[in-house]
Amino acid sequence: MDLNYTEEEKAFREEVRAFLAEKLPKEVSDKVRAGISLGKEGHEQWHATLNEKGWLNFNWPKEFGGAEWNAVQRHIFEEECAMAYAPRIVPFGLSMLAPVLQKFGSKEQQDYFLPRILNGEHWWCQGYSEPGAGSDLASLKTRAMRDGEHYVVNGQKTWTTLGQYANWIFCLVRTDPDAKQQEGISFLLIDMNTPGIEVRPIVLLDGTPEVNEVFFDNVRVPVENLVGEENKGWTYAKYLLTHERTNIAGVGFSRAGLDAVKRIARIECAGGRPLIENPHFAARLAQVEIDLMAMATTNMRIISQAAAGQAPGVESSMLKVKGTIIRQEINDLARRAVGPYAMPFVSEAVDGDNDPIGPDYAGPVAAQYFNNRKLSIFGGSNEIQRGIIAKVKLGG
Amino acid sequence: MDFNLTEERQMLQDTLRRYLSDRYTTSARNAILDSETGMSPEIWGELAGLGVIGALFSEEDGGFGGAGFDISTVFEELGRAGVVEPFLDTAILGGGMIAAVGNAEQKQLLEQVIAGQLHLALAHGEPASRYDLSRVETTARADGEEIVLNGRKAVVVNGEAAGFLIVSAREHGGFFDLDGSSLFVVPADVPGLTMRGYPMLAGARAAEVSLDDVRVPQTARLGAEGAGFGPLMDVVAAANVALVAETLGAMETAVELTRQYLLTRHQFGRPIGSFQALQHRFADMLIELEQARSAVINAAGHLDSQDRDRQIAAARNLVSRVGRLVAEESIQMHGGIAMTQEYELAHIAKRIVMADHRFGDADYHLERFIALSAA
Numbered sequence: 001m002d003l004n005y006t007e008e009e010k011a012f013r014e015e016v017r018a019f020l021a022e023k024l025p026k027e028v029s030d031k032v033r034a035g036i037s038l039g040k041e042g043h044e045q046w047h048a049t050l051n052e053k054g055w056l057n058f059n060w061p062k063e064f065g066g067a068e069w070n071a072v073q074r075h076i077f078e079e080e081c082a083m084a085y086a087p088r089i090v091p092f093g094l095s096m097l098a099p100v101l102q103k104f105g106s107k108e109q110q111d112y113f114l115p116r117i118l119n120g121e122h123w124w125c126q127g128y129s130e131p132g133a134g135s136d137l138a139s140l141k142t143r144a145m146r147d148g149e150h151y152v153v154n155g156q157k158t159w160t161t162l163g164q165y166a167n168w169i170f171c172l173v174r175t176d177p178d179a180k181q182q183e184g185i186s187f188l189l190i191d192m193n194t195p196g197i198e199v200r201p202i203v204l205l206d207g208t209p210e211v212n213e214v215f216f217d218n219v220r221v222p223v224e225n226l227v228g229e230e231n232k233g234w235t236y237a238k239y240l241l242t243h244e245r246t247n248i249a250g251v252g253f254s255r256a257g258l259d260a261v262k263r264i265a266r267i268e269c270a271g272g273r274p275l276i277e278n279p280h281f282a283a284r285l286a287q288v289e290i291d292l293m294a295m296a297t298t299n300m301r302i303i304s305q306a307a308a309g310q311a312p313g314v315e316s317s318m319l320k321v322k323g324t325i326i327r328q329e330i331n332d333l334a335r336r337a338v339g340p341y342a343m344p345f346v347s348e349a350v351d352g353d354n355d356p357i358g359p360d361y362a363g364p365v366a367a368q369y370f371n372n373r374k375l376s377i378f379g380g381s382n383e384i385q386r387g388i389i390a391k392v393k394l395g396g
Numbered sequence: 397m398d399f400n401l402t403e404e405r406q407m408l409q410d411t412l413r414r415y416l417s418d419r420y421t422t423s424a425r426n427a428i429l430d431s432e433t434g435m436s437p438e439i440w441g442e443l444a445g446l447g448v449i450g451a452l453f454s455e456e457d458g459g460f461g462g463a464g465f466d467i468s469t470v471f472e473e474l475g476r477a478g479v480v481e482p483f484l485d486t487a488i489l490g491g492g493m494i495a496a497v498g499n500a501e502q503k504q505l506l507e508q509v510i511a512g513q514l515h516l517a518l519a520h521g522e523p524a525s526r527y528d529l530s531r532v533e534t535t536a537r538a539d540g541e542e543i544v545l546n547g548r549k550a551v552v553v554n555g556e557a558a559g560f561l562i563v564s565a566r567e568h569g570g571f572f573d574l575d576g577s578s579l580f581v582v583p584a585d586v587p588g589l590t591m592r593g594y595p596m597l598a599g600a601r602a603a604e605v606s607l608d609d610v611r612v613p614q615t616a617r618l619g620a621e622g623a624g625f626g627p628l629m630d631v632v633a634a635a636n637v638a639l640v641a642e643t644l645g646a647m648e649t650a651v652e653l654t655r656q657y658l659l660t661r662h663q664f665g666r667p668i669g670s671f672q673a674l675q676h677r678f679a680d681m682l683i684e685l686e687q688a689r690s691a692v693i694n695a696a697g698h699l700d701s702q703d704r705d706r707q708i709a710a711a712r713n714l715v716s717r718v719g720r721l722v723a724e725e726s727i728q729m730h731g732g733i734a735m736t737q738e739y740e741l742a743h744i745a746k747r748i749v750m751a752d753h754r755f756g757d758a759d760y761h762l763e764r765f766i767a768l769s770a771a
Contacts, residue, residue: 134731136663159732204735205742206597211732270526270760272572280759332720335752339526340551342753345597357594357604358523358550366597366753370746373727374735381731383673 003297005072012073016080023049029085033260035364037208038087040165044120046087057118059095064102064114071306074247075299082252083259090162093117093124097170100187100240104228113189127157127171127190127214128237135384137172138181138234142216144173144188151175151188151226153196153219159378163199163212167192176231187233189225196220206367207345241380248316248379249299249323254292257330261285264337264361275337284336288329295322314392317385324375324382331372334365342366399693404460405469411446412470416477422740425478425599429743433557434601435481443481444512448474452487457495457503458510464699467634468641468692475645478743480599482515482554488638490516492631493562493579497619502581505560517558519549519582519605520628527756529628532577534607536565543580543617545588545610553754555603556593558584563607567622574625579618586610598750599743629705632755636708637699639751640692640715646747647688647719650726651681653741657730674729681725684718691715709764716751716758723748 005013028046031038038046050056059074060066069077081088089095098117101110116122133140142155153173163169169190176184192199196219202211228236265276265285275281302315335342341358342365356363376382401409419439428436443449451466453459461467467488474483491509494502494516508514525531534547545565555561561582569576582589588610591603619627658669658678668674695711698704723745727734734741752758 129732132662134663139663203737205737205746207737268526269524271528278759280762284759328724335749336757336759339757340521340753343551343596343598343602343750344594346594357592366750369749370597370735373724374732376728377731377735382728383671386673 005076009072009076013076013080016077017084019053019055020080020084020086023053024084024086028087032085032087034360035368040123043087043090043165047089047120050089051118051120056089057094057098060098061102064098064110065118071303075251075303078247079252079255082250082256085256090123092126092161092166092170093122093168096126096240097124100170100227100236103239104187104236106224108224109189109227122168123162123166125160125163125166125169125192125212125214127160127169129159130156131158135381137237138185140172140174140185142171142173143177144175144186144221146175146223147220149223150220151223153188153190153216153221155216157214157216158202158211160199160212160214161210163214164201164209169214170227172233172237175233179231182234184231185233185237186230187227187236188221189227190216190219190221191225194219194221204371206371208367208371210371242311242316249295249319250327250375251292251296251299251323254323254326254330255296257327257334258285258289258292260361261330261333261337264334264359264365267359267361268337268339270339281333281336284333288326288333291322291329292326295319295326298322314389317380317388320380320385321376321382321389327375328369328372331365331369335369338362338365401465401469405465408447408451408466409469409473412443412448412473413476415442415446416473416479420477420479422738422743425480425743426737428480429595429599434595434599435557440481441512443483444510448483449487449491449510449512452483453491453495453506453510457506462495464634464637464696467637467699468696471638471641472645472648472692475642475647475747476649478599478646478649478740478747482517482557482600484635484638484642485518485554486514486516486558488635489518489631490558490560490562492634493518493618493627494581496630497579497627498581501615502618505581514559515554515557517552517554517561518631519552519555519561520564521550521552523548523550525550527760528572529632529755530572530574530577530625532564532566532624533571534563534565536567536578536580538567538614539611541614542611543614545580545582545607545612547607549605549607551602552591552605553596553600553602555584555591555605556601560584561589561605562618564624564628565607569622576622577624578621579624579627580612580616581618582607582610582612582616586612596750598746633699633704633708636712636755637692637695639754640688640695640708640711643715643719643748643751644685644688644692646744647685647722649744650722650741650748651685653744654678654681654726654729657733661730668729677725677729681722684721688715688718706765706768709761709768712756712761713758713765716761719748719751720758 047056058067058069062068101113130140144151144153169192171188171190172185173188174184175186196217198215200213201209266274268275270278302312306312341362344357448470450459451461451470454462522533537544563580563582564577566577588608590606593601593603595601659667661668691711691714695708698707726741727745733739
């Protein structure tokens with residue numbers, strides 16, 4: 001048992017820090033810290049910066065030109081990025097679709113799509129959920145019917161994150177309506193500029209333009225855009241989900257969030273004393289920090305196993321549940337910390353550069369509290385995760 | 397004991413519930429939220445016509461109510477429908493202050509308030525005051541027959557619509573002294589008063605108010621010189637009854653929406669309400685909702701009692717805790733749909749949670765309760 005990082009890992013952390021210090025512009029990290037949207041270009045610029053260094057496709061195998069970092073390196077990188085308020089890497093092409101193409105895609109698909117994911121020519125979004133298929137994803141109804149050298153797609157996808165920026169969408173579609181639910185699904189790559197596709201923004205409760213509905217009306221998709229075999233899409237989707245679950249605990253985000261709350265609580269005064277000295281607030285803060293310290297070690301235990309080649313099982317569900325509870329608690333603390341100045345809602349606080357109302361840290365906190373309710377809903381809700389954990393231990 | 401509403405209050409409740417369920421639909425309200433003024437003058441006028449404002453004032457002041465249970469009856473219904481129009485600010489805080497300590501001339505404003513023709517706002521909180529009611533840095537300096545006001549007021553809800561602002565300002569003493577601050581009725585268009593208005597996350601609008609050598613006559617003083625804190629405590633007590641009742645109403649809507657969703661949303665081939673994991677959590681919400689209802693009754697029933705402040709601190713602490721549970725669990729059991737603005741729950745959840753930020757959250761009221769219980 002040794003709780004210290006190895007010398008190589010420490011050196012790697014230093015290298016990441018030095019890179020971020022040199023290459024992450026302050027105006028970008030300020031926006032991330034303040035919860036201000038970066039827009040399409042902001043994300044693309046950061047991707048380009050990482051790509052130049054060879055760190056954008058760090059989770060790709062070497063045979064596809066990736067850095068092939070192990071789980072500990074990935075963790076260190078993600079934690080340092082979160083602590084430095086670097087933009088998140090938009091995952092849809094890089095860490096969701098790419099592993100599927102590398103494992104199941106044709107040589108032609110790999111050669112065509114992978115370079116375009118890397119250079120930003122293609123912005124991918126995910127077409128999984130439907131209005132009637134959320135937690136029960138396998139009940140999806142979007143239909144793809146073979147017609148000569150095309151599939152004709154009809155139906156609707158929803159919760160399509162950043163779909164407004166995307167020019168490609170990977171979709172789960174039903175190709176065999178008579179098969180058992182999971183067995184009639186295929187994995188299809190669709191150019192968003194094909195006639196018959198309509199993207200409509202969903203207005204979220206905090207006003208952020210983040211998710212969309214995507215409608216398909218007789219959309220013709222060339223059959224070469226099918227990934228792997230017809231009706232085997234569920235297998236690929238499950239494979240993709242295991243990749244979606246890297247960094248599932250969000251330790252770096254929680255650490256950064258906790259630092260932000262402490263900063264607020266040192267400035268805010270309650271009854272003439274800094275809020276951080278208020279016993280009730282301090283107790284809430286301490287509790288969540290204690291939880292985070294333990295979860296960070298759980299996270300490292302699982303990462304170490306993964307680095308040693310053991311596939312995580314039920315542990316990733318545990319990290320998802322605990323990680324989201326902790327992040328949401330930190331959001332709640334931030335909201336409480338700012339007091340009455342949590343109430344103003346100026347969309348510029350989320351999307352622009354106007355002078356803040358009240359202290360500069362107050363603008364986004366209440367909106368973030370509401371927005372991050374999503375953490376325990378998406379990517380397999382916490383109810384689904386608890387079901388997985390219980391099923392593994394209890395059977396059934 | 398009798399926990400039934402009086403016949404008058406029952407009629408008011410029925411009328412309000414019917415009117416709001418007809419007129420205050422999700423889409424109607426979302427249009428109000430997107431509007432420049434953040435409220436509907438039409439609905440304001442119609443609700444005033446139905447007696448909503450009159451119910452919040454005593455007969456002596458031109459109304460037909462004004463007791464704790466009148467306030468809780470009205471605000472529970474406003475909360476149930478997620479109403480964003482500023483009844484709390486114009487009637488309870490602004491009008492309530494004038495009713496409490498205004499002289500005959502000042503009280504003439506109440507007729508317009510009750511008729512729905514005049515808006516008011518309380519300009520008390522300041523950028524550094526947080527929830528501390530005693531903290532007043534804004535100054536009032538006598539200059540002959542006039543008073544000169546200087547200072548900043550923070551998050552003045554309904555400031556832009558108000559014809560008059562009730563401004564607290566210190567005439568003597570230190571920032572935190574209970575004595576020494578006075579209240580003034582200040583016309584919104586007086587020279588030296590400027591506002592920066594903005595919408596709020598859970599609806600309605602507020603403003604940052606600057607007072608730079610604002611001159612008002614001595615007759616603008618509301619109540620006795622240096623004695624503003626007592627009446628302020630009184631109207632904030634009434635506002636806290638209104639807030640817990642409003643939150644209770646909003647929670648009833650959240651729970652009902654969740655009930656319907658659990659019955660109608662199918663996943664894995666059955667209604668999600670048939671999963672015991674959700675059933676038990678739904679049951680917990682119902683249990684806590686009844687706790688909240690009783691806490692509101694306790695607060696409303698003690699508005700004029702010796703034990704008022706402790707009862708109100710208890711109710712606000714409890715309702716804040718239950719509110720967080722109900723808002724978060726309702727969203728979670730719905731899933732993504734609850735995060736969309738066009739679904740009723742999104743707005744209702746915001747009303748529930750953001751009530752924390754007016755006159756103190758659960759922690760603030762827990763500390764008040766501890767201090768008052770020790771006294």
